[in-house]
Amino acid sequence: MDIKRKQLAKGFIQVYTGNGKGKTTAAIGQAIRAAGAGYRSLIIQFMKEYPYSELKALKHFQEYITIEQFCGDDFVYKKELPSEDEKKKARLALQKVKIEFSKDNYDIIVLDEVIVSIYFKLIELQDVIDIIKSKPANKELILTGRYCPQEIIDLADLVTEMKEVKHYYQKGITSRKGFES
Amino acid sequence: MDIKRKQLAKGFIQVYTGNGKGKTTAAIGQAIRAAGAGYRSLIIQFMKEYPYSELKALKHFQEYITIEQFCGDDFVYKKELPSEDEKKKARLALQKVKIEFSKDNYDIIVLDEVIVSIYFKLIELQDVIDIIKSKPANKELILTGRYCPQEIIDLADLVTEMKEVKHYYQKGITSRKGFES
Numbered sequence: 268m269d270i271k272r273k274q275l276a277k278g279f280i281q282v283y284t285g286n287g288k289g290k291t292t293a294a295i296g297q298a299i300r301a302a303g304a305g306y307r308s309l310i311i312q313f314m315k316e317y318p319y320s321e322l323k324a325l326k327h328f329q330e331y332i333t334i335e336q337f338c339g340d341d342f343v344y345k346k347e348l349p350s351e352d353e354k355k356k357a358r359l360a361l362q363k364v365k366i367e368f369s370k371d372n373y374d375i376i377v378l379d380e381v382i383v384s385i386y387f388k389l390i391e392l393q394d395v396i397d398i399i400k401s402k403p404a405n406k407e408l409i410l411t412g413r414y415c416p417q418e419i420i421d422l423a424d425l426v427t428e429m430k431e432v433k434h435y436y437q438k439g440i441t442s443r444k445g446f447e448s
Numbered sequence: 449m450d451i452k453r454k455q456l457a458k459g460f461i462q463v464y465t466g467n468g469k470g471k472t473t474a475a476i477g478q479a480i481r482a483a484g485a486g487y488r489s490l491i492i493q494f495m496k497e498y499p500y501s502e503l504k505a506l507k508h509f510q511e512y513i514t515i516e517q518f519c520g521d522d523f524v525y526k527k528e529l530p531s532e533d534e535k536k537k538a539r540l541a542l543q544k545v546k547i548e549f550s551k552d553n554y555d556i557i558v559l560d561e562v563i564v565s566i567y568f569k570l571i572e573l574q575d576v577i578d579i580i581k582s583k584p585a586n587k588e589l590i591l592t593g594r595y596c597p598q599e600i601i602d603l604a605d606l607v608t609e610m611k612e613v614k615h616y617y618q619k620g621i622t623s624r625k626g627f628e629s
Contacts, residue, residue, distance in 0.1 A: 279616055281469075282615075287608035289464060289477075289478075289608050293469070293470035293473045295473075295477045295480065295481075296470075296473035297470075299476065299502060301501070302501075303505030304501040305610070306626050320480070321477075323485075326481045327508045328505070333492075424614070425613075426614040427470050429609075429610055430610075431607075431608040432608065433601065433607040433623040434606050435605040441584065445480070445481060446485075446588070447452075
């Protein structure tokens with residue numbers, strides 16, 4: 268990439284929540300916009316194990332955007348609680364964040380679907396609060412996922428609710444490759 | 449890009465509106481996700497003339513994503529109505545869309561900030577309605593911008609409202625390079 272690497276002086280806490288489309292997309296779009304300005308992002312995806320189209324596209328930004336998946340969401344479809352194994356993987360993801368907080372590799376850390384992971388008991392609210400509170404001043408932290416607890420809203424600098432006004436799912440259209448997945 | 453070009457069989461009409469952050473970012477993220485699946489996008493930006501960071505980043509996708517700016521937004525800051533010259537440029541942008549509707553160059557057409565351009569009288573609601581109604585079945589049309597008129601919501605398949613719950617602008621922070629611009 269012919270863009271000069273820059274380092275963030277002051278970062279904020281952003282939250283994208285709500286039942287509407289565009290939470291993950293906005294977070295990834297944010298990482299790409301930041302790449303254009305020279306900032307590096309680490310995107311950690313929770314509850315996503317299969318290869319979303321964005322993984323393929325983001326390979327073009329590998330110098331600026333790293334994307335890692337730690338745990339799946341099969342348990343939701345099975346209507347089960349997450350297994351200890353899945354919970355362990357999710358905790359590893361949070362440990363990775365803490366490690367990166369102490370390093371200069373990334374300016375922006377996106378925890379994609381971390382908020383809904385609390386709702387599904389994959390991770391503890393308190394663990395996410397600990398992460399938010401330990402964010403260093405020079406990093407941006409972006410959290411996405413529906414069902415955002417008030418405690419997280421209180422800690423965030425910027426909260427956007429993606430509200431579904433109308434959705435083609437209502438017409439019986441399911442997830443489309445390249446659009447929702 | 450090592451991704452095989454695909455063509456969309458059936459496209460929808462998506463709207464991202466509301467006063468919150470993430471409308472343009474979601475639309476651009478959508479184009480990138482679609483690029484990962486092999487679809488081509490044309491992004492036409494209204495009321496944006498200066499070089500946003502995404503323009504730089506999107507150069508890496510030039511085979512899959514084309515971005516064009518047609519008119520500025522100086523008149524908003526001057527508290528004036530848009531000049532005839534600006535309105536003419538905006539109409540040219542809509543003509544470009546009509547031309548692309550009849551071609552196979554793009555699967556997805558994003559009209560970024562087209563909705564707020566109606567509010568600021570840069571373009572006519574009826575002209576945008578005409579565009580929406582003339583969308584061919586095999587193209588996706590994505591419109592962004594706050595203050596979405598009900599007529600457009602009625603015509604759309606998917607409408608998401610980005611609702612500002614909390615914003616650091618409230619703390620006196622202005623637009624940041626790589627984040628909002």
